[in-house]
Amino acid sequence: MSVVPNTRKRVTTRRLIEMKSAGKPIACLTAYDAISAAILDASGVEVLLVGDSVGNVIQGHDTTIPVTLEHMIYHTQAVVRAVSRALVVTDMPFMSYQVSPQEAFRNAGRLMKEAGSGAVKLEGGQRVVDSVRLMTENGIPVMGHLGLTPQSIHQFGSYKERGSTPEEAEIMKRDALALQEAGAFAIVLEKIPATLAAEITSLLSIPTIGIGAGPACDGQILVWTDMMGMSTEFNPRFVRRYADLHTVMIEAASQYVRDVKERSFPSDEESY
Numbered sequence: 082m083s084v085v086p087n088t089r090k091r092v093t094t095r096r097l098i099e100m101k102s103a104g105k106p107i108a109c110l111t112a113y114d115a116i117s118a119a120i121l122d123a124s125g126v127e128v129l130l131v132g133d134s135v136g137n138v139i140q141g142h143d144t145t146i147p148v149t150l151e152h153m154i155y156h157t158q159a160v161v162r163a164v165s166r167a168l169v170v171t172d173m174p175f176m177s178y179q180v181s182p183q184e185a186f187r188n189a190g191r192l193m194k195e196a197g198s199g200a201v202k203l204e205g206g207q208r209v210v211d212s213v214r215l216m217t218e219n220g221i222p223v224m225g226h227l228g229l230t231p232q233s234i235h236q237f238g239s240y241k242e243r244g245s246t247p248e249e250a251e252i253m254k255r256d257a258l259a260l261q262e263a264g265a266f267a268i269v270l271e272k273i274p275a276t277l278a279a280e281i282t283s284l285l286s287i288p289t290i291g292i293g294a295g296p297a298c299d300g301q302i303l304v305w306t307d308m309m310g311m312s313t314e315f316n317p318r319f320v321r322r323y324a325d326l327h328t329v330m331i332e333a334a335s336q337y338v339r340d341v342k343e344r345s346f347p348s349d350e351e352s353y
């Protein structure tokens with residue numbers, strides 16, 4: 082039996098809000114290129130996020146800080162070409178939305194117009210609300226991102242859990258409500274206590290998408306290379322590994338190397 086839903090109707094932001102109301106969980110993954118996006122889209126995920134985690138996963142940086150708007154446009158274009166069902170959301174990279182709401186709006190517009198994204202995501206609460214409002218009032222759907230916000234790594238100094246003091250939790254609840262009021266259609270909650278994520282989820286009429294935020298969120302997101310077990314170095318407890326592609330790929334590549342060295346590849350059937 083196939084686990085792939087037989088409807089290929091495009092997922093919309095409105096559909097995600099309806100899913101929350103109906104109590105239907107929302108499955109999201111990241112994607113950075115056409116071939117993996119096509120495979121992941123066929124799995125039935127509702128959202129493919131072209132995350133600025135591209136900086137870590139694809140570009141090999143330690144942080145997301147070096148990622149540029151041009152990088153995000155390039156990767157989004159590749160993903161959009163391959164996807165027929167999932168909503169493609171693109172991260173706004175560091176310094177593409179912090180200077181002013183006008184600049185944020187213009188850059189978000191490039192992600193929609195030049196890259197073909199269906200929505201943008203940006204990190205932060207009250208401080209980005211004016212930008213979020215300007216975008217949503219002008220036809221650009223926005224996903225918020227609270228909790229651990231990797232673009233602020235140099236301010237926080239670590240990737241540890243956020244929202245564990247009563248003060249931080251209060252600010253996060255206010256931030257979530259402010260983003261919703263500014264028109265955001267969903268909010269990612271990253272690495273916060275499960276109880277706080279549950280509280281925020283019940284406060285909001287828009288969906289929360291958790292990563293390391295417990296089971297009460299309306300949806301979940303993982304970095305696709307983490308959940309497929311491609312890397313052996315990043316092992317936070319919120320990542321469940323559904324495959325061991327690291328081993329599969331090393332074994333396959335090693336077999337290829339052996340075959341070439343032994344001249345058993347290519348065979349007559351593989352030649353012209």
Ligand code: KIV
Pocket residue numbers: 111130131132133134135172269292302304
């Ligand atoms: O960039 C990213 O991959 C993200 C997810 C972790 C939510 O923002």
